[in-house]
Amino acid sequence: MTRQWNGSATTPNGSGAGPGGPVEQVLYEVKKTIVGQDALLERLLVALLARGHILVEGVPGLAKTLAVKSLAEAIGGQFHRVQFTPDLVPADILGTRIYHQPTGEFQVSLGPVFTNLLLADEINRAPAKVQSALLEVMQEQQVTIGRETHRVPAPFLVMATQNPIESEGTYPLPEAQVDRFMMKVVVGYPSTTEEFVIVERAIAPGAAIQRIIDPEQLVAMQRDADRVYVDPALIEYAVQLASATREPAQVGLGDLARYVMFGASPRASISLVLGARALAYLRGREYVVPEDLTDLALDVFRHRLVLSYEALSDDVTADAVLTGILGALRVPEPAGRGG
Template identity: 50%
Template sequence: MTDNINNSENTNEISSEIANASKDLQAISEASKMALDVVNAIKNEIKKVIIGQENMLDKLLLGIICDGHVLLEGVPGLAKTLTVKSLASTIDASYKRIQFTPDLLPADIVGTEIYDIKNSVFLPKQGPIFSNIILADEINRSPAKVQSALLEAMGEHQVTIGDKTYRLPDVFLVLATQNPIEQEGTYPLPEAQVDRFMLKVIVKYPTKSEEKTIIKNMSSSKPASLKPITTIETIEKLRKLANQIHIEERLIDYIVNIIDATRNPKDYKLQSEYIEYGASPRAGIYLTKAAKANAMMQGRGFVMPEDIRAVAYEVLRHRISVSYEAQAENINSDMIIESLLANINVP
């Protein structure tokens, strides 16, 4: 496969197969294998500059395929910003970075109206939000008023400037980074905004071998320049294919049980005192979509229980509020999710 997959005959064939996949399981499975080629081509290009961080990269791609916003959390220096920037470089799409700071204003994000003296009218000046991919860098460095400026855009695919409403691009994705809340100078995200993110990914430190490779690469060569690997049109076809991935009724019941267990843990013989409140209905929708996309990214046309478990932490960790009792015992939402998955069997 060539470096630029869009310019090859193989790419046109992949896009055609993906677009023409019917509801026939065999056709969907074949299209999923071709979709896997697109995903691998993107990942291989990004790996020219990113060492390790496989889970972060996989979940960012998952978010793009699912049309879901992604929140990355980790201490500074873990390549969160570079990974998002690299991902945007591999897709032939508009991209803007918004650096969140304490003095940022909502108008700096969505835009404002400027008075035209010559014609005596107010003209809209669109902000950076009018792009396909938005990097909201260090989103929790700004107060809630500014963070909330993203809510309408993320939830309704539109923004209001003055008294007029403007639609955002059909492919619109917010990839946000934040520092752990314990870091100085951070503001907690409003609960309504956190729930707008389909996935919350915890970015971890690289392994010793990965760190050695990073040091050797950074000290011995110039950073590689990345090329566009795919287009917005192909991303839209991948999204349609992901929606067609087959999921059995029993696996839908499995998802429902997982979500219900976050609200009624006693019914599943789990400790209830650790959960303040459980996941919203949006969690079940996102868990299903993410499981389908994960199956497609494995080259399969059907969902397996492993697909659900593979995305459960990222979908649920920011939708489960832990109680004071849990905090006192250093129990976090990931530990609760681990207990849920261990105790709930596939129907």
């Protein structure tokens, strides 16, 4: 049974989102160097506010690295990039203990993971041992080196990229790690108009990115986003969506069952609600509306479905399965949004 969404809290708090707010200014600064990619930039900010991580899939040359670097500059945070290769070892990412001969003691050398925005470039080129090394820091925001535990700076975002074209020399991401990513964003080619502007900017002097906020302000905005209201009917909708990926017959799509080996975990419904709350905050609201959930649904769920070989042979994608489920599942209608 789907309950009616009753609405709540209609006035934006003005503490960060909304027209002219710091979030809009951050986007303006980033767009000095990035043309298009609106969905990617919005998802990056959603992940930052919701304390999540993003997996980005796209061919080389689509400004994925530049987007993260520009965003780090606009929020005054630290940015580190790690190029994943087959010979990478966990210590190259997390850090290690080094013996200091004059004192006869071991000292800890922290790795590049100790930053605000970490870009794991072509993450699927490193073996599973290295990929799994990121699990603790992505989930617990900390790293254990020897017997000591070290907290990473706040805010902390991991953005990992993978190339969908090449499969030779790559390692599939472990399911446990894929599930740690709040969203998987698929980046496409720019339009011809956007590409014209990209070329124009490439042959001109680069624009300097100004710092708009600092990490402390971003942490405060995260707390503001935490206070965005989510109606129980919308939480129920997120749970029903996750449940339908496990048993499509629940929404009258039994013919899709043969394409899905494993549906989304409960982490998917949690991520969808958290992401929708952050998206509502970005859009200047103190409450979540159904569109906040449906706009993020594909990005939150697509990497969590394990498709069958039959889906592969029939050229059925996770997005196709999810689109069918979204179309069959009734979205709660707002009963009223207050004055």
